[in-house]
Amino acid sequence: MDQLHTPPSPSTGADRAGRRIYDLLRSQIAEGTLAAGAQVPSTRALAADLGVSRTTVTAAYEQLAAEGFLVTSVGRVARVASPLAAAPRSNAKPQRRPGTAPSLSAFGRRVAAIDMPGLAFAEPCRIDFLYGAVASRDFPALAWRRAYQAELLRHQRRLYYVAPEGDASLRRSLQGYLRRARGLACDAEQILVVHGSQQAIDLCARLLLNPGDAFVFEEPGYLMARRCFESTGAEALAIPVDAQGLDTARLPKDERARLAYVTPSHQFPLGGVLPIGRRLELLRWARTHRAWVVEDDYDGEFRYGQRPIDALQSIDTDGRVIYIGTFSKALSPQLRLGYLVLPSELVPVFRQAKRLTDRHAPVLEQRVLASLIDSGAYERHVRRTRRAHERRRAALLDAIARHLPPNATVIGAAAGLHVVLWLPFLRPQDEPALAAAARIKGVGVYPVSPLFAKPPSRMQPRPAGLILGYASLTVEEIDQGMRVLATVIAAGKPSQGKVVPGRADRL
Structure with a gap:
């Protein structure tokens, strides 16, 4: 049994001793020092030899048997299992033959080929004019903590998944908030809570576009959205913007485009506001071509000198507009909460896709946010x-x-x-x-x-x-x-x- 002797170790805990025994036996099985079919010492003998309790050795043997390295049975000496069960572990990265590439789906190959600028520097500048960043000092920490603690202490009969469309309390709160703040009338059933606007865009891309389709996109526009739509294999039809936003006179006249992505309340990045004439023209185009309009209202709460512009969806009478909202600008991009307001006919499939993607957004944060909206604290925070x-x-x-x-x-x-x-x-x-x-x-x-x-x-x-x-x-x-x-x-x-x-x- 000399081959099982271990060097002295400062560890005295039974769990650490058991781990050392487990690692030693497993490595010797992998190296062939203990051949397939060979007997291993009894738990009593090995415990006495190593100066540890028999319980510690038994636990290590049971773990090795559960993983297939040892074969044990009542009244018989434990033996090393077949060589196939003794595949060695290694921290080394698997070697790939030169010139080979991973096998990917068509979608995977398109994603791998996407040209995207790197993420913002891990080390921020001393003075960083980074778009999308908000001041941590602006976050309503006290109001959030009070609401969070109250929700955390609220009794629940059980902890389980909620509906993929999101917690009912937040969807009801959003229904009222959107009517007050964005002039948008909808039912709570039309609202789908997601992980920020990026997941909303991704769901629209995967559910509404096929390879070979085309989509209308603002030129210039939000790069992450364009790449997301392009990853489906669809072609971007870049329509120039001017001081008033998307030039709707240049919308395609044929049936190629299945979708138009727009930022009508504050065009990203140039800032134009789509006037009512162009809004109506865009909606007529969508109705005529049976196309969807994805309205990204990424920072609609923040307009200076006058009230925020009502959402495009508020004048949609044909159910062609999909509205995307987010809390990233008003609260924090780290919160990862946003929402879609969907035409009724799209609600079932978007819910199903959300369920397949990640079940649902975090529930506790949804309920905290619903509490802030219902109490008026969220709107006071937005005004501040x-x-x-x-x-x-x-x-x-x-x-x-x-x-x-x-x-x-x-x-x-x-x-x-x-x-x-x-x-x-x-x-x-x-x-x-x-x-x-x-x-x-x-x-x-x-x-x-x-x-x-x-x-x-x-x-x-x-x-x-x-x-x-x-x-x-x-x-x-x-x-x-x-x-x-x-x-x-x-x-x-x-x-x-x-x-x-x-x-x-x-x-």
Whole structure:
């Protein structure tokens, strides 16, 4: 039994001793030191030899027998099982032959081929104009904690899954909130609670598009949505936007497009608001071509100087609009809660797809959010953060006017949590180098070009542009960040040689 002796160990717990015995026996079986069919010491003998309790050895033997490494029976000595049961464990990564690729489905191959920019830097900049980030200090921590504790202590007869469409309390609360805040009338049965707007977009893509279909998309537009729709094998029909949003006069006249994705209340990223004439034209197009309209209302609560624009879905009389809402901008993107308001005929299949995907969104958070909406705390929070964002927006516009060249142009400032800054004295290909130079100085800014499906051309030129999110910054940080950006621009460090700022036509 010398082969079973183990070196001294500082561990004295029975569980650790049992683990050492288990690991030792398993490795010796794998190496062939204990051959298939060989007897292993009795539990009594091994316990005495190792100076541990027989119970500890018995537990290790039982584990090895359960996993198929040993064969045991009452009244018989335990033996090593067949070699097939003794496959060795290894921490090494499996080796793949050179030139081979993993076997994927057609969908998997399309996803693998998608060109996406990397995620935001793990280490944030000292001053980061990252769009989609909100200030942690704005989160209603006290109200959330009170509601969360109350819900956590509420007695439940049992803990089990809920319906895939989401908790009934949140759907009822959303029904009232959407009527008050977005002019949207719906039944609670039409609401499906999801993991943020991205899951809502994914469900729309997989349930409404086939390979070879086409979909209308804003140019420029939300890249994650475009890639999600493209992953189905559908083709993007990029329709340009102007100061009023999607140019509906350029919608396709044939039957190719099965779906149109739009951001009518605050076009992403350029900020236009789709006027009533174009809204009606879009709805007529959807009715005529039996197409769906996916309305992404990603930051509809935040409009400055006037009340928020009513949702497109509020004037849809044909049941062609799918409305997407989210709590990422008003509360936190880390919460991962959003919702769909579906035409009645789509409710069953979307519920089924949600159930197959992940059962349902987290229930406790849904009930906490329903409590905040019902008490009025959520809407008070939205009004408070809207005022805070308005101060940050004003600070950004003032800092741009004071520090940047006079022909720098800002658009999309009437609503939302970001603006687009056009720099007519730079070219689109200069954006990455400009952003990299700013990052070296501790300021994060983000190029707008990745949001365009088509590169600029001589017929349709455009200057360099940056997306500047301001919701997570203080007024002081905003001013300091624009000072730094001004020095980077003045230094002229784009990739294609030195660029000297100069005047150019505004867009």
